[in-house]
Amino acid sequence: MSAKAFKQPPALRTFSSAFVIVWLVIAAFPFLWTLWGSFKIELDFFSKADWQNALTGARTFLEHGSPFTGDGYQGAWVQEEFWQAVINTAIVCFFTVAISLTFGTLGGYALSRSTYRYTFWLLIIALIFRAMPPITLVAGYLLPFFEWNLWGILPTTIIVLVAINQPFTLWMLHSFFQKIPKELDESAKVDGCTQFQAFRHVIIPVMWPGVITTGLFSFLLAYNDFAVTSMLLSKENQTMVPKIASFLGTTQTEGNVMFAVAAVVSATAPLFILVMFFQRQIVSGLTQGAVKG
């Protein structure tokens, strides 16, 4: 069968191309617009007089002698100390991903290799935990954390995020390890390895694609979390997302919305780069659970 038969008629082809273009504009335009606008002053970003001001930066030019200004970034990073939030986010993400993956690979491997019935129940419990909105657990954390003086610090948040991450990590790595043939580690055991040695010398060298994919999603969860980080971190330990939310409370009244705009752009930039480099892994991770049906 030639590819010709699958070819679309011109009208349909035009229509579907037009649709893709419209979707691309809907998906990408808001980000480009905000990126462009973050270098303007507020009167241009929210222009009552003429929307084109946001493009040309007419008022920014009047005020700064150039259509671009870094004032928003200066205000957010230096004046409001957004850099502190960036460092906090980096710490939280790094440790959350590292610990989640360590726990998750051990657990996921065990679940994929055990043939007893309790593995099923453990996975079901993990699924139930996965479905629960994290904010419903926060009321349970606050009292003991206050009591034991654990509230507000980064390690507490990291371990909570690790725990919230576990159900998802377990499911993902479990299905990944199931695809690695059992014969591989069984033959190692025949050769006299213990289960852990088999894991260490046979499984670890071949597990990296699955671990990287899972790690990406753990990272996104920690990076994007708002419910837990905003409730469990004190003001000076805030990560980026709650910090941006706190900008809205304080700066909107002062007329410094541009700080928040600059902060939003700064927080989105790493995600852009992440998608650019790991697009293939993200797509395969999203579809992994699905294609199994």
Place this chain on the structure above:
Amino acid sequence: MKHKTFFWFILPTATAMLLFIALPIVSVVTQSLFTPHEQILKTVENCTPFNCTESTVVDLEATEKQRVEQPLGRWAGLSIYLDRGHLATTAIAEAWNTRTSLGNFVDRLGNLPFYRAMSFTLTYTFVVTPLLIVLGFVIAVAVNSLHRHLKGLVIFFSLLPMIVSPLIGSLVLFWMIDSRGVLGTGLQWLLSNPDLSLKASTELTWIMLIVYGVWHSAPFAFVVFYAGLQTLPQDTMESAMIDGATRWQQTKYVVIPHLMPLVTFVALIQLMDNFRVFEPIVGFNAEAHASSLSWFIFNDLGGETRLLSSASASSVLTIIGVAILLSPVLVRTWRDFNAKG
């Protein structure tokens, strides 16, 4: 794998989940049954050389003693669940008995905070989920027919709305639809209504949040369906074509049935995720017109007075809601597992 080895492998993850998910649930349920102690008051007489006055002050010592003896507070039973802030049974009974019409009853139900949050959460969940599935499917079919060099680029940009934090995504849209922003101005011009503000009316706020929800989640459906289209059986497509099926018939009788398991998968995941809708309400500053169950809990927990009992009761009710939504998935997993043996 032996039980003992299994135990050591699973120990770290099980401990983490037990300590930070299972125990907090127990703690939330317990807290929802207690309410904070009232302060113990005492009357003291203040005498000056001229006269004596009686005043009521808080007996700090006794209050503290009571707090130490019963740290959880007073036993409240189910009363927190039934109070006006939650299930509001009395208010509902009264509204039902004094209703003038069914519409009137529903209106009065909408004034109760918990029901207001629930109605938005359910509307959001059940409107956004089907819409995003349809949109995701159409994008997947359209992208699939593109030239292969373009596909990667389109997928890159399509992933963006999904990958950014919901709070950031909603802020980006919020600034654009502000009445001074580019979309807000555009809409005012389009509808020739210079006073139009999406933030001012409840209906428009709901629509705005739903549009955001579809924008945010459609990429997920798109990527899953797109992957499904790559495994489309070519033989079946060819036979359909030879039998004279039109393009529309091919889609309806071959493509859609092939993707059906994926539709179920996307629907289940998205029902769970949309039910926890929360960040957009903060981002769009929409508390006045729409509140969700998650936002309701967040609101109780934030601020100076942390209303732990009230937040716990809402949390338990939310968890029950999730359990109801999840039950079909659990039944399905159970059946799959038994089928596999």
